[in-house]
Amino acid sequence: MVEAFFDYLRTKLSINDLQISQLKPNLKLRHVEKGQLLLRVGEVCLYGSFVLKGCLRSYVIDEKGKEHIIQFAPENWWIAEQISFFNKEPAIYYIDAIEATDLVALDLAFFEELNRVVPNMPQMLSSLQLNSLRSFQKRLISHLSETGEQRYLAFIRTYPSLSLRFPLWMIASYLGMAPESLSRIRKELADK
Numbered sequence: 001m002v003e004a005f006f007d008y009l010r011t012k013l014s015i016n017d018l019q020i021s022q023l024k025p026n027l028k029l030r031h032v033e034k035g036q037l038l039l040r041v042g043e044v045c046l047y048g049s050f051v052l053k054g055c056l057r058s059y060v061i062d063e064k065g066k067e068h069i070i071q072f073a074p075e076n077w078w079i080a081e082q083i084s085f086f087n088k089e090p091a092i093y094y095i096d097a098i099e100a101t102d103l104v105a106l107d108l109a110f111f112e113e114l115n116r117v118v119p120n121m122p123q124m125l126s127s128l129q130l131n132s133l134r135s136f137q138k139r140l141i142s143h144l145s146e147t148g149e150q151r152y153l154a155f156i157r158t159y160p161s162l163s164l165r166f167p168l169w170m171i172a173s174y175l176g177m178a179p180e181s182l183s184r185i186r187k188e189l190a191d192k
Helices: 003-013 017-026 082-087 108-117 121-145 148-158 168-175 179-191
Strands: 028-032 037-039 048-053 056-061 067-073 094-097 101-106
Touching: 003 017, 003 048, 003 121, 017 108, 067 168, 108 121, 121 148, 148 168, 148 179, 168 179
Parallel strands: none
Antiparallel strands: 028 101, 037 094, 048 101, 056 067, 056 094
16 A cells, blocks of 8 residues: 555656665554544644545634634645644644545654655755645635635546545535535536
């Protein structure tokens, strides 16, 4: 199962089998049960997670107790509270498992070894972080300027299988709308 992680590294970072063998001792495989918290607000994020099987999410809870989902991380996606992880600051959101999940937990020692083993890693990591920033920026602009229907259709394009795996309220939370609004949008799309 961890081979999916190595395939990701080969594809995204163009690293070879020798480099992968040097990184293996720093890998930590974890299994988390559905509903298990990996990170709480106020804790320092000690690991970035690469999802092998299952799905994680990050979210905040507002003063009324309502959850607002920031990110889904299904198979072959990363998730971490990056500012907390790299700067050792308290986390500003939660991360938990939506489904039973197998993941690779990567600590700073792994990234230090990655920098040592892969000479151009700082540039590659910077590129990956820019992609993450670009994704969040697009999502913010989407929330500010697109209709609920446009956001839902974009969600289906980005996460084609997730709309069938998760409850309606989670998808609505991610899209920034009430579950009733999403239900209406889905019905209208089905009627077209």
